[in-house]
Amino acid sequence: MKILYFAWLRTSIGKSTEEITPPAEVKTIGDLLDWLPSLGVNYSTALEKRDLLRVAVNQEYAELDHTINAGDEIALFPPVTGG
Template structure:
C-alpha cells in the first residue's frame, strides 16, 4: 500500500509518502488510522486530531469503514479550502 501525507501531516510525520504492507487485521480506513500512531511519536502527534483528517483511497474520498487493500493508494490530508 502506498500512503500519501499532505500539508501539516507531511511535516509532522517527516515524509510525504511511504510504501507499507498491511499488517494482519488491518482491513478498514479506521483500522489503519488506529495502527499508524503505533509507528512512532511523530505519527501519534500528526494523527491525534482525526476529526480534522480526510481520507482518499485511489483518489476517491473514503469513509472510516471503507475496506482497504495492499494495492491501494491512501491519501491522508486536512480539509481543503479554496478561494
Template structure:
C-alpha cells in the first residue's frame, strides 16, 4: 500500500510518501488512521486533527468507513482552498 502525504502532513511526518504493510486488522480508512500514529510521534502529531483531513483511495475521495486493500494508493491531505 502506498501512502501519500500532502501539505503540513508531509512536513510533520517528514516524508511525502511511503510504502507500508499495515497489520491485517486494518481494513478501512479509519483503521489506517488509528494505526498510523503507532509509527511514531511525528505521525501522532500530524494525524491528531483527523476532522481536518481528506482521504483519497486510488485518486477518488473516500469516507472513513471505506475498505482499503494492499495495492491501494492512499492520499492524506488537508482541505484545499484556492482563489
C-alpha cells in the first residue's frame, strides 16, 4: 500500500511517500501505527504522540479501527492548520 506523510511527520520521517508491505496481522489503522515504529527510530519518534496524528484512507478521514487493504492510499499528518 502507498503511504504519505505531511508537514512535520514528513520532515521527521524523512520522506513524503513510500510503498509499504506490512505483515498480514496488520489489519487496521491502529495496527499500522503500532507496526510502523519497527521500521526505524525516525518512525518511532515521529509517531510517538498519537493524539497529534490524523489519518486519511483513500483521501477520507479514518479512525483507528478502520480496516486497511493492500491497494489503499494512507496518509498520516498532524492536525490541519490552513485558512
